[in-house]
Amino acid sequence: MSETSLPPLNWLRAFEAAARTLSFTAAAQELHMTQPAVSQQVKALENHLGRALFVRRTRSLQLTEAGRIYLPTVQEAFETLGKGTRMLIGGDRGRVLTIHCNLAFSVLWLAPRLAGLYDRHPWMVLNIVTMVWDPKSFAPAADVEIRYGRATDDPPGSVRLGEDRCYCVASPDLEIAGEDWSRHALFDCAGIESNWEYWLAARREKLPRGRVINLATTYSVSIMAAANGAGLALAHDTLADALIDKGRLVKPFDTEVPLLEAYFLIPAATHNQTPASRAFEAWVLRQFQTD
Known part of the structure; x- marks a missing residue:
């Protein structure tokens, strides 16, 4: 390792948390990671440094001499970064x-x-x-x-x-004949499981062969397209409740299914x-x- 080769910050944070708690599990809970992820990052840091930082036992973790020496340096570095960041954003990180x-x-x-x-x-x-x-x-x-x-x-x-519940939404000005959704353009968010196929399955219906769904990478586009009369979109409570309360969206059908996300x-x-x-x-x- 060269003198200027600094390890990634996430490896150092995983090491600091594990060294302070002497537990990969406790460090994982603190950092909102999985225990194997913390263990892997610490192992990557050890490989990077070329020396072991922990003695791993069946149900315990102990710092090596190198780990005990390195820990105060890492903690001081994080404290310095914290102070510098607080100064940069106005000296009051608390707010x-x-x-x-x-x-x-x-x-x-x-x-x-x-x-x-x-x-x-x-x-x-x-x-x-x-x-x-x-x-x-x-x-x-x-x-x-x-x-x-x-x-x-x-x-x-x-x-x-x-x-949340998943359901179809539309502009109150969109003319919908009974339960016929098929006459209108369909909008949805890409990459989600609570999609038109999922909603239609609850109605024991399927998309016609070759029927195209207009996809966007965010619900912001698909839901607002529906609110502005472009067609029908799938939505859920968190995103659509306020627009429904304000009268910008309506639920044209009674079918609602549990949101899979x-x-x-x-x-x-x-x-x-x-x-x-x-x-x-x-x-x-x-x-x-x-x-």
Whole structure:
């Protein structure tokens, strides 16, 4: 290893948490990772350094001499990074919060409720980071994450938000004859399991051969296309409730099915909790309970 070859930050964070807790399992819970992922990152760091940092026993973990020497250096480096970051963002990390969530959730759920959040916590400053695909590549930079994924894939340390239903939505101005959905353009979000085939199966129907679905990489496009009269879209409670309440969307059919995906709140790690993260997480949970 050359003198300038620094290991990746996530390897160092996994080592610091495991060394402080003397447990890969506890470190995984703290970092919202799986235990094998923490173990693999620590092993990668050991290979990078060319020496063992832990003595691994059946039910215990112990630092080697190299690990004991290295730990204070890593902890001091993280503290220095933390201080520098706090200075950069204005010296008050306690009120500044970076939130990572997908575009549809940000636009259709979070943004309409921000006035209520700021009424309750006027001191809070939010940096909202959105993405379409691959949330894991951006999430490490955020303090709090709200992730959308399969309901069976609960991220470690996460809290599931709500039990959504999936249904068809349309503009109240769209003329629909009885139960006939087939005359209209169909819109949906790509890459999800709660799709038109899933919804139609509950009606014991199928898409006609060759029928085309208009796909977007975010519900923001498909739902707003329906709201503006372009056709029918599939939606679910978290994203569509407010638009339905305001009369911008209607449910033209009674068919509703359980959403196969779900939203998960992934809180800030214990050692990264701040007044802003605690206040925001509590507010989100209250909002979903109220909804």
